[in-house]
Amino acid sequence: xxxxxxxxxxxxxxxxxxxxxxxxxxxxxxxAFGSVDGIHYVYMLDDDSGLTSDGFRVxxxxxxxxxxxxxxxxxxxxxxxxxxxxxxxDDLVAWNKFRVLLNHSVExxxxxxNDIVSTYPLVYTRGNAYQGGVLSPNGDIHFIPDYAVVGQKxxxxxxVSTYSLVYTMANAAYYGGVLSPNGDIHFVPLYATVGQKxxxxxxVSTYSLVYTxxxxYYGGVLSPNGDTHFVPRQATVGQKxxxxxxVSTYSLVYTGGNAYLGGVLASNGDIHFVPYTATVGQKxxxxxxVSTYSLVYTDNTAYFGGVLASNGDIHFVPYTATVGQKxxxxxxVSTYSLTYTYMFGTSSGGVLAPNGDIHFIPNAADVGQKxxxxxxVSTYxxxFSIGGKYRGGLLTPNGDIHxxxxxxxxxxxxxxxxxKPFSLGxxxxxxxxxx
Amino acid sequence: MANTIYAFASLxxxxxxxxxAIDGTGLLDLDMAKGVVAxxxxxxxxxxxxxxxxxxxxxxxxxxxxxxxxxxxxxxxxxxxxxxxxxxxxDDLVAWNKFRVLLNHSIExxxxxxKDIVSTYPLVYTRNDAYFGGVLSPNGDVHFVPNFAVVGQKxxxxxxVSTYSLVYTISSGAYQGGVLSLNGDIYFAPCLATVGQKxxxxxxVSTYSLVYTTLLGYRGGVLAPNGDIYFAPNWAAVGQKxxxxxxVSTYSLVYTELGAYNGGVLAPNGDIHFVPASATVGQKxxxxxxVSTYSLVYTVAGAYFGGVLAPNGDIHFVPNAATVGQKxxxxxxVSTYSLVYTVAGAYFGGVLAPNGDIHFIPATVGQKxxxxxxVSTYSLVYTVDSAYYGGVLLPNGDIHFVPYAANKGQxxxxxxxKPLSLGxxxxxxxxxx
Numbered sequence: 007x008x009x010x011x012x013x014x015x016x017x018x019x020x021x022x023x024x025x026x027x028x029x030x031x032x033x034x035x036x037x038a039f040g041s042v043d044g045i046h047y048v049y050m051l052d053d054d055s056g057l058t059s060d061g062f063r064v065x066x067x068x069x070x071x072x073x074x075x076x077x078x079x080x081x082x083x084x085x086x087x088x089x090x091x092x093x094x095x096d097d098l099v100a101w102n103k104f105r106v107l108l109n110h111s112v113e114x115x116x117x118x119x120n121d122i123v124s125t126y127p128l129v130y131t132r133g134n135a136y137q138g139g140v141l142s143p144n145g146d147i148h149f150i151p152d153y154a155v156v157g158q159k160x161x162x163x164x165x166v167s168t169y170s171l172v173y174t175m176a177n178a179a180y181y182g183g184v185l186s187p188n189g190d191i192h193f194v195p196l197y198a199t200v201g202q203k204x205x206x207x208x209x210v211s212t213y214s215l216v217y218t219x220x221x222x223y224y225g226g227v228l229s230p231n232g233d234t235h236f237v238p239r240q241a242t243v244g245q246k247x248x249x250x251x252x253v254s255t256y257s258l259v260y261t262g263g264n265a266y267l268g269g270v271l272a273s274n275g276d277i278h279f280v281p282y283t284a285t286v287g288q289k290x291x292x293x294x295x296v297s298t299y300s301l302v303y304t305d306n307t308a309y310f311g312g313v314l315a316s317n318g319d320i321h322f323v324p325y326t327a328t329v330g331q332k333x334x335x336x337x338x339v340s341t342y343s344l345t346y347t348y349m350f351g352t353s354s355g356g357v358l359a360p361n362g363d364i365h366f367i368p369n370a371a372d373v374g375q376k377x378x379x380x381x382x383v384s385t386y387x388x389x390f391s392i393g394g395k396y397r398g399g400l401l402t403p404n405g406d407i408h409x410x411x412x413x414x415x416x417x418x419x420x421x422x423x424x425x426k427p428f429s430l431g432x433x434x435x436x437x438x439x440x441x
Numbered sequence: 442m443a444n445t446i447y448a449f450a451s452l453x454x455x456x457x458x459x460x461x462a463i464d465g466t467g468l469l470d471l472d473m474a475k476g477v478v479a480x481x482x483x484x485x486x487x488x489x490x491x492x493x494x495x496x497x498x499x500x501x502x503x504x505x506x507x508x509x510x511x512x513x514x515x516x517x518x519x520x521x522x523x524x525x526x527x528x529x530x531x532d533d534l535v536a537w538n539k540f541r542v543l544l545n546h547s548i549e550x551x552x553x554x555x556k557d558i559v560s561t562y563p564l565v566y567t568r569n570d571a572y573f574g575g576v577l578s579p580n581g582d583v584h585f586v587p588n589f590a591v592v593g594q595k596x597x598x599x600x601x602v603s604t605y606s607l608v609y610t611i612s613s614g615a616y617q618g619g620v621l622s623l624n625g626d627i628y629f630a631p632c633l634a635t636v637g638q639k640x641x642x643x644x645x646v647s648t649y650s651l652v653y654t655t656l657l658g659y660r661g662g663v664l665a666p667n668g669d670i671y672f673a674p675n676w677a678a679v680g681q682k683x684x685x686x687x688x689v690s691t692y693s694l695v696y697t698e699l700g701a702y703n704g705g706v707l708a709p710n711g712d713i714h715f716v717p718a719s720a721t722v723g724q725k726x727x728x729x730x731x732v733s734t735y736s737l738v739y740t741v742a743g744a745y746f747g748g749v750l751a752p753n754g755d756i757h758f759v760p761n762a763a764t765v766g767q768k769x770x771x772x773x774x775v776s777t778y779s780l781v782y783t784v785a786g787a788y789f790g791g792v793l794a795p796n797g798d799i800h801f802i803p804a805t806v807g808q809k810x811x812x813x814x815x816v817s818t819y820s821l822v823y824t825v826d827s828a829y830y831g832g833v834l835l836p837n838g839d840i841h842f843v844p845y846a847a848n849k850g851q852x853x854x855x856x857x858x859k860p861l862s863l864g865x866x867x868x869x870x871x872x873x874x
Contacts, residue, residue: 008448008450008458009448010446010448010475035450035458035477037448037475037476037477039475048475048477048482048518050477050480050482077480079477079480079481079482079518080477080481080482080517080518081518110519113519113521114519114520114521114522114543115521115522115523115524115543115864116522116524116864117522117524117525117864117865117867117868117869118524118525118526118623119524119526119527119623120526120623120624122579122623122624122625122642123625123642124579124580124625124641124642124643124644125643126643126644163597163598163599163601164580164581164597164598165599389643404581404836404863405862405863405864406580419580421579421580421625421642422864423579423863423864423867424862424863424864425521425522425543425862425864425865426519426862426864427862427863427864
């Protein structure tokens with residue numbers, strides 16, 4: 007008959023940690039119960055697992071482990087951290103609760119082994135129409151206007167409609183957007199000389215920027231204190247909008263032509279800029295400290311947008327890069343092989359699906375590419391042919407991933423048919439809801 | 442006396458580490474048992490005077506000295522929706538046992554009211570014998586399968602009813618029932634039609650060639666665990682299926698008869714059961730493609746019309762001309778039970794609600810079976826003979842009836858606290874006629 011064990015931490019130096027239980031005395035199907043930061047966990051020992059420990063779903067005894075591993079079998083619901091009250095921080099407590107919540111969807115399955123790709127009509131199309139999108143609190147998906155002269159959105163029930171913008175220009179006005187804590191969606195200024203946003207009640211308005219430059223910013227991220235940061239492409243200073251609407255700039259450590267495209271909020275609250283042509287990574291800490299770090303792989307136009315994985319890794323989305331690149335929770339940068347690469351821009355932007363797959367949104371590629379929760383890279387068929395069609399994507403609470411039409415003349419979506427899709431709240435989290 | 446916590450590694454089976462192997466003699470009220478089985482965590486509490494029937498999951502009786510002592514399921518991890526196309530669903534029932542855990546979370550979570558709310562809504566297109574069966578698409582639209590109808594009709598998740606053009610129509614029963622394929626296409630089951638017809642997830646309607654057609658050939662279909670679609674033989678003398686890659690082929694049946702079967706159900710072990718109409722034996726296809734028959738307890742011409750998989754794994758045949766209900770358990774035991782209301786042509790198809798109720802799709806009187814087996818009736822807002830043929834569950838918990846002779850739509854709002862997700866509603870276990 008299996009034995010029971012208790013624990014008060016999953017890993018680490020605490021003698022009461024699950025990993026601290028000596029492997030020598032453990033037998034197959036032993037069980038361990040613990041509560042860590044208010045989350046209840048149940049693990050079962052698999053004596054011949056040998057899986058790689060990830061400190062959560064698989065935990066390896068610190069001593070005499072052999073192939074013995076604790077396998078997560080059950081946990082309480084987890085917690086979605088507030089995105090604007092500095093809950094997300096270096097101690098990773100908020101993240102560790104959030105990954106539990108994500109894991110419930112990851113582990114619950116899908117209807118079929120493959121996703122279903124389908125199309126739908128758009129109201130407005132043109133070349134370079136939209137770049138990136140943001141989910142609003144009412145479930146609408148807003149496309150961010152690039153060359154488009156009207157806004158366009160898709161309701162939670164799939165109704166496509168357009169609306170008037172206050173400011174448009176004949177080229178590349180905005181790229182990417184961010185949902186702010188008051189429900190406003192901020193468009194990120196690329197060529198635009200004024201900021202533009204749409205409120206949760208649909209009111210479009212503009213506001214003054216402190217700094218503008220052609221090709222200034224490309225994508226944005228909400229920081230844990232509620233500030234919206236724009237990601238510097240050509241800009242020589244950082245720029246952010248506070249939760250109360252105050253626009254300000256700050257110094258960057260590294261600037262260069264076409265440096266970064268898109269960003270990701272990391273598990274510890276850092277904002278990582280995604281290296282496009284930059285030769286170093288750059289991030290902004292919760293306290294606003296800007297720093298750089300070394301990359302394993304760099305190239306001109308290497309990566310375009312990024313995605314936070316359910317294990318906390320940040321994946322850079324390959325544009326012309328020939329290898330994938332990611333940054334772990336502990337800051338380790340590594341690369342991995344891709345199945346498909348294309349010299350004219352494979353993909354731009356990405357989305358975390360409820361089953362843990364990371365989908366790279368095809369830009370010029372004619373196939374989709376994804377990375378499974380276990381790290382397997384694979385491709386799948388799309389309806390369209392090769393060419394710059396989509397830039398960025400968004401996950402909706404029903405589990406659909408919508409591609410943002412750049413040159414595409416029809417809407418495209420991926421139905422994941424998840425048994426437990428992410429809720430609207432999770433989909434709107436700053437970890438995911440941005441470009 | 443203090444309570445004890447027991448451990449187990451299987452629920453039943455009497456093995457040394459199974460929950461039911463714990464001798465009842467030493468068990469006290471409120472003792473607890475914790476275990477992990479196939480990756481699913483279970484917590485049970487002993488009720489010493491329960492006496493409930495052992496179902497091997499929610500209620501487990503000790504094999505020895507059980508008396509009225511029962512282990513009652515109090516908590517479990519999420520469960521798992523099995524992929525419907527990669528042969529995960531199999532004889533070992535591991536996939537099913539994880540899936541029933543997931544279903545149980547909805548059953549146990551409650552509903553807003555003790556009764557469902559029935560309401561009607563306008564349709565865009567109506568005629569006699571219009572539609573026959575329905576299928577949920579991956580975007581949440583419910584598609585009605587065209588029988589005599591000359592246009593397709595669907596209702597969106599937001600309740601918008603609309604029509605669309607079909608490629609092939611005839612002025613009689615073209616298609617009866619349908620199935621969602623793993624690429625998102627909805628296949629209509631050919632009854633009098635001489636070509637197959639499907640609608641893609643993007644809304645493109647197209648036709649394809651069939652290998653075999655005959656008068657009243659097929660009624661309904663089922664997605665097999667390997668991704669093949671099987672049409673249920675009504676008058677057909679051979680079985681017909683479509684592979685995941687679209688290849689149409691036929692296979693031999695063991696038993697054929699005019700009006701033999703109406704619809705089918707995917708069983709927990711991956712078998713496909715055809716629902717007996719005028720057939721005098723049951724017929725099923727195993728996950729490896731073996732066709733076989735089995736004895737029924739009750740048969741009559743036009744007995745049953747469609748079937749529903751219950752959360753405990755029983756397959757219920759939906760009574761049409763039958764005067765008793767009939768079901769087959771996950772272990773293959775066929776049995777009958779009493780109905781509250783019977784009449785010729787009473788029900789056509791059925792739907793599992795999130796709270797575990799099985800609703801028979803009615804003409805004039807609603808009838809359902811609760812997860813504990815209680816049969817009851819309820820009133821409808823709109824009734825007419827042959828009003829509706831088939832129904833579809835949506836991720837918001839609503840059950841839509843498919844209009845056959847009805848000139849308005851009718852929906853049951855189950856107001857579930859935890860409706861089944863779109864992914865679960867689209868599962869091959871449920872999403873077909």
